[in-house]
Amino acid sequence: MNASPASGHIPVLLDEVVAAVAPAPGMSIVDATFGAGGYSRALLDAGARVFAFDRDPHAIAEGEALVARYEGRLSLHARRFSQMADELRGLGVDKVDAVVMDIGVSSMQLDRAERGFAFSADGPLDMRMAGEGESAADFLNTADEAAIADVLYHYGEERQSRRVARAIVAARPLETTGDLARVVRKALGHKPHEKKDPATRTFQAVRIHVNDELGELRAGLAAAEVLLREGGVLAVVSFHSLEDRIVKRFLKAASGAGRAVSRHLPGEVPGPAPTFARVSKAIRASEAEIARNPRARSSVLRHAVRTAAAPRPHAGEAS
Numbered sequence: 001m002n003a004s005p006a007s008g009h010i011p012v013l014l015d016e017v018v019a020a021v022a023p024a025p026g027m028s029i030v031d032a033t034f035g036a037g038g039y040s041r042a043l044l045d046a047g048a049r050v051f052a053f054d055r056d057p058h059a060i061a062e063g064e065a066l067v068a069r070y071e072g073r074l075s076l077h078a079r080r081f082s083q084m085a086d087e088l089r090g091l092g093v094d095k096v097d098a099v100v101m102d103i104g105v106s107s108m109q110l111d112r113a114e115r116g117f118a119f120s121a122d123g124p125l126d127m128r129m130a131g132e133g134e135s136a137a138d139f140l141n142t143a144d145e146a147a148i149a150d151v152l153y154h155y156g157e158e159r160q161s162r163r164v165a166r167a168i169v170a171a172r173p174l175e176t177t178g179d180l181a182r183v184v185r186k187a188l189g190h191k192p193h194e195k196k197d198p199a200t201r202t203f204q205a206v207r208i209h210v211n212d213e214l215g216e217l218r219a220g221l222a223a224a225e226v227l228l229r230e231g232g233v234l235a236v237v238s239f240h241s242l243e244d245r246i247v248k249r250f251l252k253a254a255s256g257a258g259r260a261v262s263r264h265l266p267g268e269v270p271g272p273a274p275t276f277a278r279v280s281k282a283i284r285a286s287e288a289e290i291a292r293n294p295r296a297r298s299s300v301l302r303h304a305v306r307t308a309a310a311p312r313p314h315a316g317e318a319s
Helices: 014-021 038-045 057-069 081-090 136-142 145-156 161-171 177-188 199-211 213-227 241-255 287-292
Strands: 028-031 049-053 074-077 096-102 228-238 300-306
Touching: 014 038, 014 096, 014 228, 014 300, 028 038, 028 081, 038 049, 038 057, 038 096, 049 081, 057 074, 081 096, 081 213, 096 213, 136 145, 136 199, 145 161, 145 199, 161 177, 177 199, 199 213, 213 228, 213 241, 228 241, 241 300
Parallel strands: 028 049, 028 096, 049 074, 096 228
Antiparallel strands: 228 300
């Protein structure tokens, strides 16, 4: 596994992603979530041309050193991955051989207190990947109690979302990650010996909301469907059930799995031709990898191969 010297970030399921994509000289591959560049390095080392996307300007700035190292085979794009098809079309690139996506927050974001993604060290309550728009503090300090509760329930799967939302509103204004963590722990009666901090669910929910991560994932999968050539590979690594469910449903719909049209029913119209085939089962990190990198424990890889069928209308809505 390659770790970034700058961040110590270890790319998850790297060997499995590389095996699925099978990078080789002459291939064009999109790394839709550049981060610390772990996947991009492996793809470039195999001789591929890589178009790397990241909405985080810090990731783009820190990746500039790799551009020179790989002598023009790497280009960095400070754009959301949902915009990859439009961005590459503007550069005259209509199709690519693979799209790799590593969904969610990166280690380099979690490990830097000033980014406000985690409560392991106190920092400003920010959580914005692109550093623009509504911050976590903006949302939590202005939204009504019901809106906060809905976010916590749907994106954090927090069963006591109403209690936590009530506590957040009562404690406003919140300014730091420590402020939010303390409020959640008090509301849920956290005991220091408990293995999982109850604030984890709230932090996940607020981060997903602020960055529209699930909407971005749906749009990114649809963009990949447009961009991949016949035989191209889509490989997606996710880290929690909300993300994996979207990827699984997208590939199920795109591959026509579970859709049966009877020739005995008059007037029944077949659906669109499948746009993906050879859909993998969920691939998880080995115990050896988890021992090296505990953040790999919840990771899931799914991959599939693009067919010759035209992209489905409104493909992103299927997920």
